[in-house]
Amino acid sequence: MGENTMNDRQHQIAKIIPFLQTGEYYFKKGLKAYRKRDIYKAKKHLQRAIQIQPEDSMFLCQLAVVLTELGEYTQSNRILLSVIEKVDSEMTECFYFMANNYAHLGLFQEAYKYANLYLEMEPDGEFIEDTEDLLELLSIESDVEEEEFELQDELIVKQEKAREYLENGELEQAIQLLKEIISLYPDFWSAYNNLALAYFYSGEVAKAAEMLEEVLDKNPGNLHALCNMLVFLYYQRKNKKVKELVGRLESIHPILVEHRYKLGATFGLVGRYDLAYKWLRHLHKQGFQGDETFYYWLSHSAYFTNRLDVAKSAWERVLEENPDKKGSEPWADGKTKNFNDILDRWLKGDYIEERLYGLYLLSKTNKSITKDDIDGLELHATLELEFAEYICQLNRSRKKKQSPDYIEQGYQVVELLFNQNKNNGSSTEGLYLTWFMIYDQAILRNYHVSNCSAWAAATEYMWRKHQLSHVSQKEMASKYNISQATITKYVKYVKELLQ
Structure with missing residues (x-):
């Protein structure tokens, strides 16, 4: 018994020892990640190395280089300056790296100063050619007056300081x-x-909104202002204005990566996960190496649009950057409120097709819907009330009360559309809204909706044409197992109703 206990203890010690890692261990892991171009992982490992050995000049310089690649030029320079002033005054390569960072920031005067300082101190240094190339580039940029240079430098320094105040919550100083x-x-x-x-x-x-209105008045189409305005309206629960602005932003196709990221993150924040996923996943596929916030919204938008593998993979990147986020993943307990928020916005929509879509989403939740669940909803038209009654009857074990045929048929059409498109990897909310728009008009104008496959095929055909997709009636007829003549007939009906 005693011998087994001793063996167990030795086994435990053997298991524990490898985890007592040194700063050098994490530094090497950081270098390996950096060489593989996994820059965020490199940053994480180097930061861990510095936590263990905070005054190792090599660790600090390598982290500064990584921060430069991430565009965090100001933070990189803070580290480089601290190396020179506090750790190792002979690490003169820091001056070259600082000059490079200042050039990126547009602070050309400072870039000149540190580039020339490196040349003075290291006339035969490792980065001498790079420094001379940098000075040549700076001389091209310096065709502007020196006074204008100083003004640009002053502006960027002030802007960086203001951003720092904002990040630290020092709002009065920032203002x-x-x-x-x-x-x-x-x-x-x-x-x-x-x-x-x-x-x-x-x-x-009020002041925040006034400031954004001033920007948009003087600089119409400023994407950052439009996105910030959308967030403000969302938090004020101005749902109608939120929908209007989402519609406007939905039609924008920015070129800059920064703008695509801003648009995707903003859509995620206001619960339009379909649009958030479109932009964030697009960037991800192009090799964009985002930060913690990027992967946070990518994970949420993927999860709430049923892309579970992407959601879990993105969340792993969130935890690499910030282990404290463990337990707040989108599928954690209590996170269903995000879906409920989305559901609530559709159910309280301004248009009948939005409310009908909300009722359909309600039917897809994993519970039996009762009259109490829909009491308090602002359902106006007879069609909505009848559709809501039908939703209440679904999933009940007892005998259903008979609903009008056109109610069950309308539901069957959207079910067909959903089942035919749920795995195609793109957002189809617009497709379902289009059907409910057609459906509302069909019932008002006494069209029969009994041929569910034909209505589904014609609806999807028209919606995809509107999306500028290359799709033919023949393809849609085949998809829904109807004849060419039938889809032609029903496309005509759809066009009449949409007009």
Whole structure:
């Protein structure tokens, strides 16, 4: 008995020892990830190495290089300066890296200063050719007046400081500095947008909205202002305006990666996961290496559009960046409120097709729907009330009360559309809304909806044509197992009703 206990203890010790890792261990892991171009993983391992050995100049410099690749130029320079001032004054390559960072920031005066400092201290240094190339580039950029250079440098320094205030929650300081920037640079729209955020975070919602309206008045189409406006409207529960602005943003196709990310994250925040997934997954497929926020919204948008593998893979990246997020994944207990929020917005929609779609979503939840579940909903038309009654009857074991045929048929059409498109990997909410729009008009104008396959095929054909998809009536007829003559007939009906 005693011998077994001793063997068990030795086995436990043997298992524990490999996990007592050194800073060097994490540094090597960071370098390996960096060489594989997994920059975020490299950053995480290097930060861990520095936690263990905070004054290792090599670890610090490598982290600074990684931060530069991530576009975190200011943070990179803070680390490089601390290396020179506090750790190792002979690491003169830090001056080259700092010059490079300042050039990226547009602070050309500072870039000149540190590039020349590197040349003075290391005339035969490893980065001498790179530094000379950088100075040549800076000389091309310096065709503007020196005074204008200084103004640009001052602007970027102030903007970085304001952003730092915002990130740290120092809202009063951020507001004062951003007001100063705007007074000096009245066409610098980024400052207006950040000032609007500062006002909003501090509870001055009216001032925040006023600031964004000023931006959009002077610079119509400013995407950051439009996205911020959408977030403000969402938190104020101005649902009608939210829908209008979502419709406007849905038709925008930005070129810049930054704008695509902003659009995707904003759609995620307001619960339009279908649109969020469209943009974030597009970036992901193109090799975009996002931050924790990017993978957070990618995971949520994937989960709430039934792409579970993508959701779980993205969430692993979130946990790599921030292990404290464990337990807050979109499928965790209590997260169903996100779906309930989406459901609530459709059920309380301004248009009948939105409310009918909300009722359909309600029928897809894993519970029996009772009259209490739909009491309090603002259902106006007879069609909605009858559709709601039909939803209540679904999944009941007792005998159903008879609903009008056209109610059951309308539901069967949307079920057909759903089952034919649930695995195609793209957003189809617009397809279902289109059907309910057609359905409402069909019932008002006494069209028969008994041929469910024909209505489904014609609806999807028209919707896909509207999406500029290359689709033929023949393809749709085959998909829904109807004849060419039948789909031609029903496409004609759909066009009449949509008009």
